[in-house]
Amino acid sequence: MTGYAIRRAGQAVIVVLGVTAVTFLLEHLIPGNLARAILGGRASPAEIAAFNHANGLDHPLVQQYLVFLGHLARGNLGYSYRYDQSVDSLIIHQLPNDVLVVGCGLVLALAIAIPLGVAQAVHRSRAVDHVATTAVFALYSMPSYWLGLLLAGLVISLRAQRALPPEVPSQAGSIGGLLADPRALVLPVLTLTLVNIALFSRYMRAAAIETLAQDYVQVARAKGLPASLVLSRHVLRNSLLSVTTLVGLSFPAILTSGLVVEYVFNVPGLALTYYTAAVNADYPVELGVTVLVGVVTVLGNLLADIAYAVLDPRVRYG
């Protein structure tokens, strides 16, 4: 178990280093150079040289990368020239909003998708299963913003904008502002919940079908355990196992829909900041957020794998 965890963590470290290297190279892919991108087209050569010197851009690439890594290790993600603020402070200010919205969407989706998967497996190939499969298939084929737009359009055509505002008011900057009027959060969270259900549900159904066919489930039934107990003790708990891996692997997809949904509903989170940074060519913010997203994904995968090994003795001793 410890050996497995160490090996897995070693892989994660390599991948994190790779992610930082890719991001670092991207910064240097910017045509012309960073100085011109930030100081503008009319900057004199002297100004550019001064900027390059001040930011260590006149050193060899390898040395710059090591400096970049050193900054990252100390939690320094860069400096936004547009906001005249460190990327860290931007992130700290807005990350709670993302955690709230994306987290609620994820937890609600799991709370629905897991029991739904078990129910579908139990009533396999009957009307309930077919209806659920079709609905999930349709949801799965919809880009997340389209689903968001449909929900917003529905609210507008029902004239229910007051009860369910289709847009978060732009003055709600921090998490306090968001929670002051939680009605505006209903649509983004609902959209993310549906998107994530579509992502998880088929796997949950497949996992539950596989569990139902296991010998221990047959034994539990044969010894006369009530169906509800068989499902909750044996089937549901084993479905939870595959959820850990699935959530870990789905991190990029979850964050992508988070980005899009924040944009559609004007949720003041990191994703919206990323979008604004991209519009304004605020490269340090873009790259800082990209590194953060990459590291969060790798850590999510790592935690999921280790949690799986802890929960499932077959992996531990296998």
Added chain:
Amino acid sequence: MADSPLVRAFARNRLGVLGVAIILAMAFCCFLGPLVYHTDQVRANIQITNLPPGRGHPLGTDDNGYDVLGRLLLGGQNSLEIGFAVAVLATTLGAAWGAVSGFTGGLADAVMMRVVDIGLAIPAIFLLIFLSSVVRPTAGLLIIVISLLSWLVPARLVRGEALSLRTREFVQAARMMGSTRLRAVAVHLIPNTLGTIVVSATFQVADAIILLATLSFLSFGLPPPAVTWGGMLAQGTTYLSDGYWWQVYPAGLAIVITVIAFNLAGDALRDALDARLQRR
């Protein structure tokens, strides 16, 4: 591949046939439709902006006076072309990478798979937005970049198959008889993973179309005058509360129907291949 049991197994799946029919009809309309249904998508006409569907404009006009149906057809050309090109390029690259990695094993496999892990750790949309904010995207550039971000999943799938195939007797026998590694991969491995590869390519088209539409929706896709479904949707969204439904729903439906069609076809193809394997 095109042996009749497979085709029969596929044809028995009505949803899969429906998917293929939708794809063919969509391609037919988008590429041949504009030859019959002439519209001006270059010059804006401010006299006919935001017209509801009616005579002369079956799906109305947008805020520049462009005919929405004509725009849908043009947008479909972009989506299908880029989607197919990405599927071919990304799947080829992924299959080659996965086959070599799985077949070689050892250190090379570990290194090659870490490269895949690194690629998978950064969500594609973040990289695409970054690149589009740096350079002005063209169709060719988008195809290359989306392919470079999409080959990772097929690479993993094919590697998994290669790992189990390389221990099989016929591959061992070929190696024993002096076949080179490259030949073993090209002649024995790739043809046996072709099923996985084709199924994965079908889903790749759907994913690429969604990614492209998302990018255009966020206004980082192909710049005007290129027409994209995502771009039409983004433009129409502005008028959602004005009740100009024809500027939003047709474009959105076009994306969803196309993606559903490719997913149906992919699911059916996978089931057909499974059925064929089970019968053996």
